[in-house]
Amino acid sequence: MKVFDMNWVPIVFGTFKVVALGVAMYFAVKWHYDKGEREDGRALLRAGGKMLAVFLVALIAVGLIAFFVSRMLGLDLDLK
Incomplete structure (x- = not known):
């Protein structure tokens, strides 16, 4: 009888990775969007280029x- 089964590790870590990256992407997009509203369009295009x-x-x-x-x-x- 196994007391400690390792089959749950990829599921837990994979779920954590997806959630953490999702949260990070949300805040990164929000920060860039808010920053873009403060700048003029020309400077934004120059930075993108x-x-x-x-x-x-x-x-x-x-x-x-x-x-x-x-x-x-x-x-x-x-x-x-």
């Missing part, structure tokens, strides 16, 4: 790093 540029540069950098590290490790990257 900067964030898009930073995201694209970071995306390209991570892709290139992953590509060169995988080539260095000898992984086959041919698309045959």
Whole structure:
């Protein structure tokens, strides 16, 4: 007879993760929305453009790093 069953751990932790991320996303969206109401539209577009540029540069950098590290490790990257 098992006294301590571990099958409940992923369910509890998964539920906690979903709830915590949901609450965090709600407050993040609310904070950004309230902040956006105080700023003018031009500044908001400029900030959004900067964030898009930073995201694209970071995306390209991570892709290139992953590509060169995988080539260095000898992984086959041919698309045959």
